[in-house]
Amino acid sequence: MKRPRDSISLKKTLVTGATVSLAVLVAPALADQQPQWRSGAELYNNVCGYCHKPEVGVGTVLQGRELPVEYLKVMVRNGFNAMPAFPASYVDDAALAELSKYLASLPPLPPKPTPPPAKPRPGASP
Amino acid sequence: MTEPTNAVLPRGVTQEEFAEALEKFRAVLGDANVLVRSEQLVPYNKIMMPVENAAHAPSAALTATTVEQIQEIVKICNAHRIPVYPISTGRNFGYGSAAPVQRGQIILDLKKMNKIIKIDAEMCYALVEPGVTYGQLYNYIQENKLPVMLSFSAPSAIAGPVGNTMDRGVGYTPYGEHFMMQCGMEVVLANGDVYRTGMGGVPGSNTWQIFKWGYGPTLDGMFTQANYGICTKMGFWLMPKPPVFKPFEVIFENEEDIVEIVDLLRPLRMSGTIPNSVVIASTLWEAGSAHLTRAQYVSEPGHTPDSVIRQMQKDTGMGAWNLYAALYGTREQVDVNWKIVTDAFRKLGKGRIVTQEEAGDKQPFKYRAELMSGVPNLQEFGLYNWRGGGGSMWFAPVSEARGSECRKQAALAKRILHKHGLDYVAEFIVAPRDMHHVIDVLYNRTDAEETRRADACFNELLDEFEKEGYAVYRVNTRFQERVARSYGPVKRDVEHAIKRALDPNNVLAPGRCGIDLDSYRKS
Numbered sequence: 001m002k003r004p005r006d007s008i009s010l011k012k013t014l015v016t017g018a019t020v021s022l023a024v025l026v027a028p029a030l031a032d033q034q035p036q037w038r039s040g041a042e043l044y045n046n047v048c049g050y051c052h053k054p055e056v057g058v059g060t061v062l063q064g065r066e067l068p069v070e071y072l073k074v075m076v077r078n079g080f081n082a083m084p085a086f087p088a089s090y091v092d093d094a095a096l097a098e099l100s101k102y103l104a105s106l107p108p109l110p111p112k113p114t115p116p117p118a119k120p121r122p123g124a125s126p
Numbered sequence: 127m128t129e130p131t132n133a134v135l136p137r138g139v140t141q142e143e144f145a146e147a148l149e150k151f152r153a154v155l156g157d158a159n160v161l162v163r164s165e166q167l168v169p170y171n172k173i174m175m176p177v178e179n180a181a182h183a184p185s186a187a188l189t190a191t192t193v194e195q196i197q198e199i200v201k202i203c204n205a206h207r208i209p210v211y212p213i214s215t216g217r218n219f220g221y222g223s224a225a226p227v228q229r230g231q232i233i234l235d236l237k238k239m240n241k242i243i244k245i246d247a248e249m250c251y252a253l254v255e256p257g258v259t260y261g262q263l264y265n266y267i268q269e270n271k272l273p274v275m276l277s278f279s280a281p282s283a284i285a286g287p288v289g290n291t292m293d294r295g296v297g298y299t300p301y302g303e304h305f306m307m308q309c310g311m312e313v314v315l316a317n318g319d320v321y322r323t324g325m326g327g328v329p330g331s332n333t334w335q336i337f338k339w340g341y342g343p344t345l346d347g348m349f350t351q352a353n354y355g356i357c358t359k360m361g362f363w364l365m366p367k368p369p370v371f372k373p374f375e376v377i378f379e380n381e382e383d384i385v386e387i388v389d390l391l392r393p394l395r396m397s398g399t400i401p402n403s404v405v406i407a408s409t410l411w412e413a414g415s416a417h418l419t420r421a422q423y424v425s426e427p428g429h430t431p432d433s434v435i436r437q438m439q440k441d442t443g444m445g446a447w448n449l450y451a452a453l454y455g456t457r458e459q460v461d462v463n464w465k466i467v468t469d470a471f472r473k474l475g476k477g478r479i480v481t482q483e484e485a486g487d488k489q490p491f492k493y494r495a496e497l498m499s500g501v502p503n504l505q506e507f508g509l510y511n512w513r514g515g516g517g518s519m520w521f522a523p524v525s526e527a528r529g530s531e532c533r534k535q536a537a538l539a540k541r542i543l544h545k546h547g548l549d550y551v552a553e554f555i556v557a558p559r560d561m562h563h564v565i566d567v568l569y570n571r572t573d574a575e576e577t578r579r580a581d582a583c584f585n586e587l588l589d590e591f592e593k594e595g596y597a598v599y600r601v602n603t604r605f606q607e608r609v610a611r612s613y614g615p616v617k618r619d620v621e622h623a624i625k626r627a628l629d630p631n632n633v634l635a636p637g638r639c640g641i642d643l644d645s646y647r648k649s
Contacts (some may be wrong), residue, residue, distance in 0.1 A: 050283045050504035057417050058507045077169050081572070082510030082518065084219060084284075085172035087161075089189045089257075091235040117512050 019090040042104025047091065048099065051083075054109055059083060064108030069100040132162060133183040135512040136208050136230040136463045137644070144185065145428060147206040152297035153186055154198045155628070163189040170216065170224045174571065175604045176297070176581035180602065182225035187233035192357050200356070204316065205631040210234050211635045212287035212356045213254035214367045217281050220518040220566065221293065223601035228635040234356065243359065244335075247272040251309060251335040256288040261502050274364035275500035277301040282502035288360045292350050293600060296555055298497040300454060302363060302403030303557065307363045311336040311346055311356035317452060317628035321355065335361035351600065352621075354628045365500075372464060373495035375478040375485065377445035381563075383476055384447055384536060385529030388554070388561070389447075390474055395558040399463050402498055404451040404556040408536075409435050411551050411566070412444045414512035414514040415490040415505055420549075421514075427546040427576075444630050449477070450494040457522075482559040510552065515570025517580055521587050523596045525554070525561040535563050535596065542590055543567070546583035547576070562599060588612070603638075610640025615648075622646050 025080035037043040044052075051059035073096050091099075135144055151160045151235040161167060162185075164422075171179050188210075190196050203210045211231040216224025218621055226233060232416045237631075240257035245266065251403060252263065260276055261283040267274060275281075277297035279290055291304045301307045323331045326339040338344065351356050378387060387406060394400045409416075410430065422435050424587045438444065453460045453467070485491035493505035521539070525531050532554060540550040548569060555562040569580035588608060591597065608619060623643050625632070632643040 020556060039181070046138070046265070047284055049503075056505065058511070077165065079169070079172040079606070081514065081516035082507065083218065083516075084223065085169035087169035087187070087224070087235065088166070088236070089235045112487075115553055120526075 031058070036092050037089050037098065040095070040098035040100070042097050043091065043095050044102055047086075061109055062103050063106035066104045068099060069097050072100055072103075129285060132185055134163065134183045134230050135152065136185050136232065139206065139230075142204050144208070147202055147208050148186065150202045150205075151186075151199065153401040154195055155188060155190060155200070159191075167233075170226075170235075170394060172211075173223050173225050174220055174516060175602050176517060176519070176569070176571070176584070177224065178532045178575045179225075180226070181229055182222070183229050183235045184226050184547045185230045187235050189235045189238050191238045193312070193314060193320060196234070196236075196314045196358060197320065199553075200314060200316055200633065201256060201318050203232075204631050207631055207633065208232055209633055209636050214255075214357075215284065215286040216260055218283060218284035218289060218293060220520045220602060221600065225603065227603040227606060228508060228636060230643075231635065236358070237411060241359065242266055244359035245270075245272060245274070245364070246335070247274050247364075248486050249336060250274055250364045250366055251334055251361055252287075252364055253310070253359060254287060254541065255359060256286070256357060257286065258369050259284055259286045261483075264502050264530070273367045274581070275301075275305065276502075277307070277365065277456050277498070277500060278502065280506035281504060282497065284505055288357055288361055289647065291362065292348050293358060293547070294359055294539070296403060297502060297602070298403050298450075298494075298555075300401040300403075300450075301363065302555070303361070304348060305347070306344060308360060309336065309363055310359075310361035311339045311349065312356050312359035313349055313357050315355050316631070316634050320358075323349075325568075335363075348624070350638045353638040353641050356634065368456075370426070370457050370460045371452060371454055371499050372460050373450065373452040373482050373491075373498050374453075374467075375480040375491055376449040376471060377443070378447040378449070378477050378479065379439070379445055381446045381536070381635065382533070384438055384532050384554075386474055386476065387447060387449060388527060388529040390470055392558070394413050394467065394470065395527070399466050400451045402452050402455060403448060405449070405494065405553050406447045407553040408550060409439055409446055409448075410512065410549050411509065411553050412448045412490055413438055414551060414568075416442070417442075417489070417508050417511070418442070419508070419511050420513070428547050429544040431499045433628065443514065445478075448490075450491075450498065452495070452498040454532060462532055509566055509568065513549070513568045513570060515576070517567075517569035517571035517577060517604050519567040519580070520600070521565040521567050521584060521586055522598045522600055523563050525589050525596070527556060527559050527561050532561060532563070534594075535591075537561070538590060538594065539587065541567055542586050546579045546586070548580060548583055605641045606638065607642075607645075618646065619648055622648075 035106055052062045054061050078087050148160060167184055167187055170184050173182055209231040211226035212234040213224050214236050236256035238257055239255040241255045242258055243253040245252045263276055272396050277299040279295045291308050294305045296302050310326050313321045315321055323346045324375050325331045326537050327635050411459055424430055454465045484638040493503050496503050525535050551568055552565040567580060569585055570576045592612050601609045625643055638644040
């Protein structure tokens with residue numbers, strides 16, 4: 001989607017002085033609006049993965065489970081318990097399709113080892 | 127074209143009137159940016175509050191990409207008396223998320239306005255649009271190797287600075303009081319005018335993000351936690367990245383220690399020895415963000431008994447209070463301040479200090495250190511798994527940074543929460559003089575009885591704290607009218623006088639923070 005560039009960004013970022021170092025310091029504004037997410041990996045690494053990557057452990061692990069895009073869409077649009085919902089302005093359908101493909105390309109987690117015996121729950125009753 | 131019947135309508139607006147307004151919105155935005163189908167609107171209606179979703183259901187959502195479009199939208203809203211609820215990224219979890227304050231309001235979703243207009247790493251500021259997220263900013267700073275650091279709240283990666291600052295949210299770095307670091311905003315007013323605060327009205331000015339005050343009345347604050355305008359650009363200051371960052375934790379065994387912790391911290395914060403927004407987290411906050419769940423310890427309903435919490439402390443090494451802070455600066459500065467800090471705790475004779483070297487990648491130290499150094503993560507969402515079920519409300523009374531006051535507030539909150547079968551899951555966010563006493567009222571929203579209890583609990587928390595002269599600094603949309611009453615009638619009269627002057631048709635988010643010309647009556 002094209003959108004007009006902001007006059008401030010043009011004016012202010014062009015006045016960056018002569019030196020290369022200053023040009024780096026005064027970073028240019030982003031170009032015209034990009035496609036929402038460049039890939040499924042980018043979406044996963046910048047949104048979903050913050051909870052759902054195996055090493056994080058906040059949300060259910062998604063990788064390698066071949067979750068169909070329809071399933072992802074229901075979860076993302078409705079949310080589930082504490083999982084927030086995301087409208088299309090944040091994550092559009094095309095990005096979800098890419099996400100589904102990307103998740104399927106990741107290896108599934110190895111089966112969990114047998115858990116140790118449950119801890120006693122001393123003092124469970126007041 | 128035959129207009130389908132809308133299931134939800136704005137208050138006092140007929141189906142025909144609404145259809146006419148929607149056609150005008152489509153002319154401005156295009157069909158794809160006027161959302162009325164239920165499957166399009168459902169993401170805006172996911173809430174964590176103890177009330178039916180229907181109470182906060184939108185009638186439509188608009189996605190705009192330019193200031194000019196927003197100017198046109200407010201004109202249409204005025205012409206048809208359509209109430210419009212602007213959101214930036216809609217990630218205000220526990221405060222209402224993306225849902226409108228009143229049923230039937232249309233959402234104005236600004237997520238697609240996601241341009242980082244400027245980052246000036248010499249003058250250390252940013253100017254952004256509402257849809258920019260902290261995660262986006264972080265990536266941009268990293269990719270361009272800019273020597274600056276962000277400050278954000280815990281939903282950092284997916285939330286954004288405009289929404290957080292407009293709600294006067296806080297973070298964990300030395301720039302953690304975000305509204306204090308805001309400098310210059312652009313606001314579309316209800317009449318369609320575009321107002322720039324501070325130096326922003328001066329043609330050719332290059333100090334809009336440099337000097338906050340401008341000339342005459344300084345009105346930035348008037349637009350935060352309010353409904354007088356739609357913020358379309360915001361400037362804020364960035365902290366220069368320090369050469370040395372030294373996070374640390376101090377673990378205290380007993381609940382009563384809060385008095386000494388706070389009284390020890392206050393002078394260190396006042397003097398700037400510890401420059402950042404320190405956190406003092408309770409055991410259950412620590413537990414939730416480290417992936418412990420209530421079900422691992424307790425199967426009975428109700429609050430988690432103190433005996434279980436003490437057992438959790440023994441099992442895990444967590445304290446009754448867990449203090450996280452950091453030092454920033456050159457090696458010499460950090461070394462000097464580290465000596466002052468450690469000497470202070472040694473003199474107190476309490477508190478086990480944990481450094482980054484000792485903690486390694488252990489949670490929750492790791493995510494706390496990241497938040498204090500401007501690295502986004504969502505680790506704290508582990509709190510939502512503590513009890514499960516997706517219910518969360520932030521009860522956040524302001525406290526003096528005085529130990530006896532913190533103890534009093536903690537005891538009062540815990541008593542009320544336990545009475546309603548819920549847990550005290552809290553942190554104090556420490557400024558030099560004040561504390562944000564942030565309590566996550568967690569409950570199972572899929573359990574109707576527990577949801578009713580949570581609602582009653584929140585009401586009682588507000589009532590009982592008010593009797594002691596305490597009030598919250600921010601609250602979810604269900605309780606905004608109630609909290610507005612805590613601050614007295616004159617303030618409300620002034621707020622409504624401003625509303626009448628700037629938005630006489632009451633179209634901008636009526637009800638936000640209790641400001642609503644239709645329902646407010648001067649006392």
